[in-house]
Amino acid sequence: MKLKQHPFIFLSSLLILVLVSFLFALSTGSSHLPSQTILSLVDGTASPIQQSLVFELRLPRALAAFAAGALLSIAGVLMQVLLKNPLADPYVLGVSGGSALAALLAMLMGVNTFWLTGSAFLGALLSISLVFSFAHSNGSWSISRLLLTGIILASGWGALISFVLVISPPEKIHGMLFWLMGDLSYDRPLLPSYIILFFGFLFSLSISRQLNILLWGDQQAGSLGIDIKRLRTSIFFISSLLTAGAITLAGSIGFVGLVIPHLVRLIIGTDHRLLIPASALTGGALLIIADTLARTVLAPQQLPVGVLTALIGVPLFLYLLRKSQ
Amino acid sequence: MKAKLYQNSLLLIILLAHLVICTVTHAQIQVKDDSSQIIILQQPAKNVISLSPGLTELIYSAGGAQYLKGVVSYSDFPEQAKEIPQVGSYNALDLEKIIALQPDLVVAWKSGNPTHQVEQLIKLGLTVYISEPNNFMDIPRTINTLGKLMGTETISEQNSIHFINEFKRLETIYQNKIKSKNKRTFIQIWNKPVMSVNKDHLISKVITFCGGENIFAQAKGLTSAPSIESILVNNPDLIIATGMADTSKKWLSRWQQWPSLNAVKNKHLYAVNPDHLVRHTPRILLGIDEVCRLLNQPSPVIN
Numbered sequence: 296m297k298l299k300q301h302p303f304i305f306l307s308s309l310l311i312l313v314l315v316s317f318l319f320a321l322s323t324g325s326s327h328l329p330s331q332t333i334l335s336l337v338d339g340t341a342s343p344i345q346q347s348l349v350f351e352l353r354l355p356r357a358l359a360a361f362a363a364g365a366l367l368s369i370a371g372v373l374m375q376v377l378l379k380n381p382l383a384d385p386y387v388l389g390v391s392g393g394s395a396l397a398a399l400l401a402m403l404m405g406v407n408t409f410w411l412t413g414s415a416f417l418g419a420l421l422s423i424s425l426v427f428s429f430a431h432s433n434g435s436w437s438i439s440r441l442l443l444t445g446i447i448l449a450s451g452w453g454a455l456i457s458f459v460l461v462i463s464p465p466e467k468i469h470g471m472l473f474w475l476m477g478d479l480s481y482d483r484p485l486l487p488s489y490i491i492l493f494f495g496f497l498f499s500l501s502i503s504r505q506l507n508i509l510l511w512g513d514q515q516a517g518s519l520g521i522d523i524k525r526l527r528t529s530i531f532f533i534s535s536l537l538t539a540g541a542i543t544l545a546g547s548i549g550f551v552g553l554v555i556p557h558l559v560r561l562i563i564g565t566d567h568r569l570l571i572p573a574s575a576l577t578g579g580a581l582l583i584i585a586d587t588l589a590r591t592v593l594a595p596q597q598l599p600v601g602v603l604t605a606l607i608g609v610p611l612f613l614y615l616l617r618k619s620q
Numbered sequence: 621m622k623a624k625l626y627q628n629s630l631l632l633i634i635l636l637a638h639l640v641i642c643t644v645t646h647a648q649i650q651v652k653d654d655s656s657q658i659i660i661l662q663q664p665a666k667n668v669i670s671l672s673p674g675l676t677e678l679i680y681s682a683g684g685a686q687y688l689k690g691v692v693s694y695s696d697f698p699e700q701a702k703e704i705p706q707v708g709s710y711n712a713l714d715l716e717k718i719i720a721l722q723p724d725l726v727v728a729w730k731s732g733n734p735t736h737q738v739e740q741l742i743k744l745g746l747t748v749y750i751s752e753p754n755n756f757m758d759i760p761r762t763i764n765t766l767g768k769l770m771g772t773e774t775i776s777e778q779n780s781i782h783f784i785n786e787f788k789r790l791e792t793i794y795q796n797k798i799k800s801k802n803k804r805t806f807i808q809i810w811n812k813p814v815m816s817v818n819k820d821h822l823i824s825k826v827i828t829f830c831g832g833e834n835i836f837a838q839a840k841g842l843t844s845a846p847s848i849e850s851i852l853v854n855n856p857d858l859i860i861a862t863g864m865a866d867t868s869k870k871w872l873s874r875w876q877q878w879p880s881l882n883a884v885k886n887k888h889l890y891a892v893n894p895d896h897l898v899r900h901t902p903r904i905l906l907g908i909d910e911v912c913r914l915l916n917q918p919s920p921v922i923n
Contacts, residue, residue, distance in 0.1 A: 325714050326716050326717055326720035344719060344720065347719060348716055348719055352715055352716055352719065352744075353716075405731075406735075407735060407736075408739055462840070464731075464841060464842045466711065466731055469711035470711060480734070480736070480737060481736045482736060482740040482743065590714070594708075594714055594716075595706050595708040595709075595714035596708065596709060596714075597708055597713070597714055
């Protein structure tokens with residue numbers, strides 16, 4: 296494909312895609328804004344209602360969607376390299392399970408958004424440290440051991456989540472299911488997630504050459520002077536932290552972290568120097584579009600964004616897969 | 621110089637006093653909601669949005685028919701409520717629709733609406749009255765408060781007094797009857813799995829009011845799925861099913877396979893209309909009347 300040879304053209308077209316999806320999100324909603332008012336928003340002559348619709352409801356959601364999509368996509372790329380498994384996604388090691396359990400318990404207690412967000416993040420951290428300490432206990436750090444630990448813990452979290460769902464009063468279950476499918480209707484602080492995204496992105500980019508080498512196999516990487524154990528540990532922690540940031544922002548949105556990396560690989564190949572930024576932009580754009588549709592297609596009925604990510608992503612992915620053959 | 625300073629400060633005091641008086645006289649309506657927040661309205665609300673089907677009924681009872689500009693889905697009573705624009709469902713609100721309607725009062729349901737969305741409405745500067753009716757007397761109280769907020773006290777007071785009188789009438793009729801004392805009742809709200817409610821549920825409170833005893837009053841959750849075994853062991857005198865329309869009959873027929881159950885033996889298997897039993901609204905009076913009649917029916921003589 297030609298795009299591989301022109302990374303800058305590819306990345307700038309993705310940037311344009313992100314901008315277009317932002318415009319789509321800002322101009323689309325369950326209440327119709329005529330196109331003149333969208334212009335009047337720019338010069339500040341729009342009515343306060345229109346201002347608050349666009350800048351206080353639509354914009355924060357679009358920003359949250361972009362961050363969550365980008366975080367999950369980078370985490371997915373890293374996880375697939377770490378576990379050498381194309382089926383790996385950011386949730387495979389149980390980060391989302393721990394986080395969701397903590398969030399559901401917080402919902403059961405009826406706390407406010409601040410505590411809900413905080414407990415989701417703490418739940419994710421707890422899960423990460425459990426996986427790490429078990430997988431690492433005897434000093435060795437094998438992929439299969441890590442994967443097994445993560446999957447077992449994820450099943451444990453899953454069982455506890457089902458338990459919480461069963462004992463919860465019916466009026467809380469709807470909100471809980473939305474959280475489990477991924478929901479961007481929460482008015483959460485955006486800054487922490489963007490800080491995680493910024494540093495996580497820079498770090499991933501800085502190790503992108505090493506990631507490329509790691510794909511050839513451990514021995515080759517070792518012979519080229521890479522400290523594999525240290526690299527693996529840092530990949531594990533960074534991808535987990537990115538995932539925690541995304542879940543805290545939007546619940547456990549499925550599909551994005553698994554498929555966006557594959558989708559971008561189909562277009563531009565496996566060079567991580569390009570794959571990481573391209574995945575971040577594509578994931579962000581996809582989630583903005585999906586969330587805009589989630590709040591409008593059946594309006595006033597609201598849908599969890601997780602339903603839409605797969606509905607848009609699956610046909611797109613199958614199309615690209617067929618084309619690449 | 622000094623005189624001028626004095627004059628100026630006097631002027632300032634008069635100005636401040638004027639400001640205070642103005643604010644006081646303009647803040648005409650002030651009520652406390654069920655989350656203990658003080659709600660202040662400069663003038664009666666004329667653009668009201670209801671965030672639960674039950675609150676929609678209460679707003680109608682409070683005389684707010686012409687002021688109700690937005691409701692959530694399943695606001696099906698009174699009939700006119702179906703014509704009002706919808707702003708999502710009670711458990712997933714469409715905030716954009718709510719903002720666009722420019723309400724001067726939003727009536728929210730504490731345990732039903734998503735906390736984060738109600739928080740956001742308040743943050744966006746809307747006046748939100750949070751309601752959480754928990755017992756029968758909360759119904760007239762909420763009707764009165766809503767009437768105050770909409771400036772429709774004449775209607776709301778009339779309707780709340782009517783409710784209280786009617787409630788007292790039922791109380792005198794049924795609470796003195798000894799027959800139904802401690803009639804052990806199993807409330808079936810779902811069939812597969814069989815589900816029941818604990819003492820905090822409105823249906824259970826109606827049963828208690830009528831002199832019955834909910835066999836699962838002490839269950840942990842508001843709703844629970846008790847085992848068939850525990851129902852058989854508890855051996856209820858009465859089974860009340862609250863399924864929609866004809867489904868209750870189907871639910872009740874399954875109990876026929878245990879003819880030794882008191883309720884089956886004495887043919888005390890009843891279907892009641894759930895519409896009158898799940899919302900804290902004046903229609904609960906119909907539910908109370910229906911359930912109390914059932915609980916007080918004489919048992920057929922068995923030899």
